[in-house]
Amino acid sequence: MANGIVGVAAKNKDLSTTVSAIKKAGLVCALSGAGPLTVFAPTNEGWAKMPKDMREGLLNDPKRLKDVLTYHVVKGKYDAAALDGKRSITTLEGQSLMLDNKDGKLIVDGCIVTTPDVKASNGMIHMIDAVAVPERGK
Numbered sequence: 001m002a003n004g005i006v007g008v009a010a011k012n013k014d015l016s017t018t019v020s021a022i023k024k025a026g027l028v029c030a031l032s033g034a035g036p037l038t039v040f041a042p043t044n045e046g047w048a049k050m051p052k053d054m055r056e057g058l059l060n061d062p063k064r065l066k067d068v069l070t071y072h073v074v075k076g077k078y079d080a081a082a083l084d085g086k087r088s089i090t091t092l093e094g095q096s097l098m099l100d101n102k103d104g105k106l107i108v109d110g111c112i113v114t115t116p117d118v119k120a121s122n123g124m125i126h127m128i129d130a131v132a133v134p135e136r137g138k
Helices: 005-010 013-024 028-032 044-049 052-059 062-070
Strands: 037-042 073-075 088-090 096-102 105-108 111-120 123-128
Touching: 005 013, 005 028, 005 037, 005 111, 005 123, 013 028, 013 037, 013 044, 013 052, 013 062, 013 123, 037 111, 052 062, 105 123
Parallel strands: 037 123
Antiparallel strands: 037 073, 088 096, 096 105, 105 111, 111 123
16 A cells, blocks of 8 residues: 555655545545556645635535546556547546647646656556546536
């Protein structure tokens, strides 16, 4: 678990809000399993971009938080090269994330991947600069 997705994220000070959100949503076990999983993890700066009342409301609503966080997770281990050229990928939440590549940067649902390919024993983490929010009515 220490080298799994949650453990690796917990060691990164820029992901402390995401790790806290994972705990609040009850997703530690799901993200600590065998996987493999790929997680698009919003940085603390990414969380800070969200309006404060919206962010606090989300962080205090475990069910909605779980939906938003599982929207950042896909089955399989995908490095940035494997995602290049894909147009979309289905999340654990059930909806698809739109993928794009602009000026050599991977874009995931409008969020820029700032640090790609952070390896974990059960998958891959890509740090993104914002929180992607799924459409409400899946």
